[in-house]
Amino acid sequence: MEKIFKPVSGYLALIIATLGLVGGIVMLINSSGHSGFVLPGIILIIASIFVFKGIMVVNPNHSRVCVFFGKYIGSVKENGLLWVNPLYSTLKISLRSENLESSKLKVNDKLGNPIEIAAVIVWQVQDTYKAAFEVEDYDHYVKVQSEAAIRHLATTYPYDQFEDENATITLRDGGEKVNDMLEKELNDRLAPAGIIIREARISHLAYAAEIAGAMLQRQQATAIVAARYKIVEGAVGMVELALEQLSKKEIVKLDEEKKAAMVSNLMVVLCGEKGAQPILNTGTLYQ
Structure with missing residues (x-):
């Protein structure tokens, strides 16, 4: 248990030690004429050094x-x-608060995927007794x-939701x-x-090099599928609206075969990645 120890001011001790040291030196200098000054001078110098040490x-x-x-005794x-x-x-x-930037650790996440993870940690000594005596080297x-905490965190949760x-x-x-x-x-x-930890933040998080390329392709494929789904969903709505408006305004009467051909053409135009190139039909739909 930490105990706060409050020592006395050092200014008075500094003055006393300085005066004692000067006095002892003066006694030794004057000891040639007075042999009785030698021993008191030595004792005074030793006592002054002893006070200086504190x-x-x-x-x-x-x-x-x-x-x-x-x-x-106390802190x-x-x-x-x-x-x-x-x-x-x-x-x-x-x-004082100190920063610790961990190295990039290679570990497996909850699903076993190899990942790289690192963190920046701000820590501070709160209990000096524990820091000095409970562990061998607190730093x-x-x-x-x-490092152990970061590894445990990485193995507890998956990298993502794939x-x-x-x-x-x-x-x-x-x-x-x-x-x-x-x-x-x-x-x-x-x-x-x-x-005590003041702050802890993940500073680096990525798939390990051996699977990074495969995971990137997987993410790209997922994004492409999602985009295609939105495109098809929008195209179906536009085709439905076009047929509804044509029928409502009686611009043209379409039988089932013509509707199928129109739907096919509209879906190709709306879902295609390149711009449509119109073709002029000089005959009829059945020729």
């Missing part, structure tokens, strides 16, 4: 974990020039657990939901190290 500077968004012969988060027991050993821990711990049409969340279309789930899992994994 002076420390804590910068903004930094902390010091203080330990006294293996016993945790110093106050900024400025401070003084603690010179026998304390201290460990510097930064409280390395963050990197390893972040093979799993009933999927409510996919990696490609999940957006903020996927990022929120990644952030939650990272917080759960890194809590033992006293780390």
Whole structure:
């Protein structure tokens, strides 16, 4: 459990140590005429160095974990020039937010498709005691657990809905939901190290190189089929409207065979990819 330790101001200790050091040096200089100044001078210098050792500077968004012969004393988060027991050993821990950009990981999604995924993570030390004593190296711990969380997320959901049409969340279309789930899992994994996740975002997501070409062709084919469906649907409506208007206004009377020929011609014109080339018929439909 983290304990906040508030040391005394270091300015007074700095003044005392400086005066003691100067006084000790002066005594040693004058010891040639007064031999009794030698021992007090040496003691004063040693005491001044001892006081100097307890002076420390804590910068903004930094902390010091203080330990006294293996016993945790507390964490110093106050900024400025401070003084603690010179026998304390201290460990510097930064409280600033840090960025972690994971490498591109090659994993299989929920359906077994090989994909590449990477994320950008913003993390910060929240509990200095856990960061210092609960894990061996909290910085390395963050990197390893972040990679594990990204891999687990990738295997939990499909890349898209091509093979799993009933999927409510996919990696490609999940957006903020996927990022929120990644952030939650990272917080759960890194809590033992006293780390909090400020933000987590998927920065790279793609099919692996060996299937990327095939998946691209599949997406293109799906898009072509969808476009053709819309074209045919519109063409049928236009043909239906044309026949209805011709019959309503009695512009021309068409029997079933002529209607079939007209429908065929209109469908070819409306669904064709190239512009229609008209052909003049100098005879009749039956010649």
